[in-house]
Amino acid sequence: MVRKSLVQKYPVRRSHLLSSGALLATLALLGCAGQAPNSPYGYSPSFLGAGPAPAPLAAAGPSIGKTSGNVLLLLPLSGPLAPVGQAMENAAKLVFPQGSAPSLDIRDTAGTPDGAAAAAQAGIAAGDGIILGPLTAVETRAVAPLAQKSGVNMLSFSNDATLAQPGIWPLGITPGQQVRRVVQAAADSGRTQLAALLPDSDFGHSLASAISAATASLSEPAPQITFYPQDFNGLNRAVNQMSDFADRGQGLEDQIKAAQDLGTPAGRLKAHELQHQQIPPPSFNALFIGATDGNTLAELANFLPYYDVNPPQVQYLGPEIWSTLAPQMAHQSVFLGALYAAPDPAAAAAFDAKYQTAYGSAPPAIADVAFDAAALAKMAASSGGYTSTVLTAPAGFTGTDGVLLLQPDGQVRRGLAVFKIAPGVPVIASAAPTQLSQPGN
CATH class of the missing domain: 3.40.50.2300 (Response regulator)
Structure with a gap:
């Protein structure tokens, strides 16, 4: 089946360099405790175009998730992470402008596990069909049991792969x-x-x-x-x-010193020869x-x-x-x-441009995660619902950071480019793949 790009359907991205050290320090809180922040390249997905939903994978078991309902967006809109939450809300609204159907149900988590759990419970009670967020790993752990108990799939913004389980996909780039x-x-x-x-x-x-x-x-x-x-x-x-080095280099240095200590012409010649030997790799x-x-x-x-x-x-x-x-x-x-x-930054140029036009500033590093999650949810809503059958489509997705594949067990595969440090700017040593496949396919 033909893969449809999220950035083609919802043209937009953000600057790859963080605007300040303060934002970098803030982003350090986004992953699991002690992890490095999501880099300026954050994350990305994509979705199949119009047409029937793909057949479920043989090993995936029964499909999980709702087929309808609004989209619950859990973000820290108060507290220390509020600036990050606001930027992510802005990104999601590019996909779900006012009056769209389904619509966004935006709820504040305050950046805490209790706040996230309360916001999730309220959204689930209101009939929301899928959860986007929350932002951090600790919040995600608080929400995951509620989502699973209610049969609501969740696209978390964390980059902690240990959160992955059926119906819970962490979308940040993982180690x-x-x-x-x-x-x-x-x-x-x-x-x-x-x-x-x-x-x-x-x-x-x-x-x-x-x-x-x-x-x-x-x-x-x-x-x-x-x-x-x-x-x-x-x-x-x-x-x-x-x-x-003690075995590789120190032994050679000891031989040189021993030859010099002989104090003889032969010893000096031996030391000179040894000094020109390369240390073993x-x-x-x-x-x-x-x-x-x-x-x-x-x-x-x-x-x-x-x-x-x-x-x-x-x-x-x-x-x-x-x-x-x-x-x-x-x-x-x-x-x-x-x-x-x-990720290859070229894939996100459209997102950067649309965000800049809409809000008058470049999007921060993490905003593309919210944009891609929202675009994936909107496509799923029009292609059979927010079910694991739809979300784990074998053809995968293409979004602001390239190809991405959600697996039935909650793990996420991602097509990244390989860059080489070079004078001036890095160069691509190996291009990002244009497609992935589910294991066993």
């Missing part, structure tokens, strides 16, 4: 989605011995789980994972440990670096070469948030050629 794409790209170029240097945080451990899963799915050796604390000395120790040929801030990356730009963990012997990989750090990284020669997975 697993970005890791799988960039690890696959590395494997395609022969980089199959993977190590990882990750922050000792919830986000770092989420990346570690995703990296282990990705390498296992590719039948690669188990990754060598090292966690670092958030301090200068701890980062230095972690890089030293990961590099195995590390035991891995790809390194996933989980740093999400400029200061840590600047420190690593010194530590990694010092311990001889360098390109071209080692291909650096990183998280999607590098899309915001790329200009800074481009000034550090060691990171030129590093890869990360993210």
Whole structure:
């Protein structure tokens, strides 16, 4: 079946660079506790065009969800996250202007689990047929049991993949989605011995789980994972440990010193020869670096070469948030050629333009999640209802950030591009796929 683009049906997107450090700090609250924020590239979906609803997948079981009703939009319209909630409401209204049918039922969660649960209960009682939101993982956990008990499907705005279950789809870009794409790209170029240097945080451990899963799915050796604390000395120790420099480099240095200590012409000649030997490469040929801030990356730009963990012997990989750090990284020669997975910003140009025209400012990073969720809900309403049969259409969806596929178990697959850090601006090293398929298809 032909896939219809959400941005074609509802032309609009937002600026990929966050407008202020304050907004970046706010977005850090959006994922599961301790996670890095959704990057400026947020998220995206798409939906099948007009025509009969697709047949349900054989393994999906009975269809879940309502076939009619208004669209319940749960957002923090008061409290610290109110500016983010307002921008997301604005984005959803581009799809559901006043007087549209079905209509948006917008309810304030105040950014708290109790507020989200109360708002969800009120919307469900009013007969709403699908839930868009809420924004954070803790709110989603409070709403999910209510949605499932009432048979109402939910498109959460969180990027916490652990929330996924039948009828509950987290739409933010997850650690697993970005890791799988960039690890696959590395494997395609022969980089199959993977190590990882990750922050000792919830986000770092989420990346570690995703990296282990990705390498296992590719039948690669188990990754060598090292966690670092958030301090200068701890980062230095972690890089030293990961590099195995004591065995690779220290042995050569000890040989040079021993030859020099002989104090003979033969010893000096031996030391001279040893000084021109290259330190053996590390035991891995790809390194996933989980740093999400400029200061840590600047420190690593010194530590990694010092311990001889360098390109071209080692291909650096990183998280999607590098899309915001790329200009800074481009000034550090060691990171030129590093890869990360993210949506292709070209896919969201129409959304950016429409939001700018409607509201007089560029949309913030997370607004595209609300826009795509709203567009998906509106298309579903006209194609059989908000059921899992419709939402898990095998052809998938295309939206502001590319191809997206909702799976019956609540997991979300996403078609991301792979970018390479280069002088000036990043370049696309591997284009985003134009289609995905349900597992087993």
